[in-house]
Amino acid sequence: MLLVLVFIALSFSFFAMAHHQLDAALRLETVRVRQEDRDQGSVQAVARGLTLLETSLPPTNPYVCSVTIGTPPDEKQYTVTFSSSAENVWTVHATPTEWPDNPPPMPDLFP
Numbered sequence: 001m002l003l004v005l006v007f008i009a010l011s012f013s014f015f016a017m018a019h020h021q022l023d024a025a026l027r028l029e030t031v032r033v034r035q036e037d038r039d040q041g042s043v044q045a046v047a048r049g050l051t052l053l054e055t056s057l058p059p060t061n062p063y064v065c066s067v068t069i070g071t072p073p074d075e076k077q078y079t080v081t082f083s084s085s086a087e088n089v090w091t092v093h094a095t096p097t098e099w100p101d102n103p104p105p106m107p108d109l110f111p
Helices: 004-052
Strands: 064-071 076-088 089-096
Touching: 004 064, 004 076, 004 089
Parallel strands: none
Antiparallel strands: 064 076, 076 089
């Protein structure tokens, strides 16, 4: 009877360790997927900004515009900021557009 009790206690402790490790692995994977989803739109907005920057230089420094990423109903609006700290050295930054901000839409080409 004592041997059965020890076996049950060992079984439960192994189950608890396995459950703890599996739970930690699931949490890490969930965080990774959420980060990927969060960054996906920003990366596409920056890519469009860099493509626009290849056409010409922005008319002002800093230059702020917006771009819509995705298809309805999952589309999201991002604010893209172009800024220069030195001549012909530009930084492109994208963030989700927050209400009440309403920057102008991103042009097809810089003039």
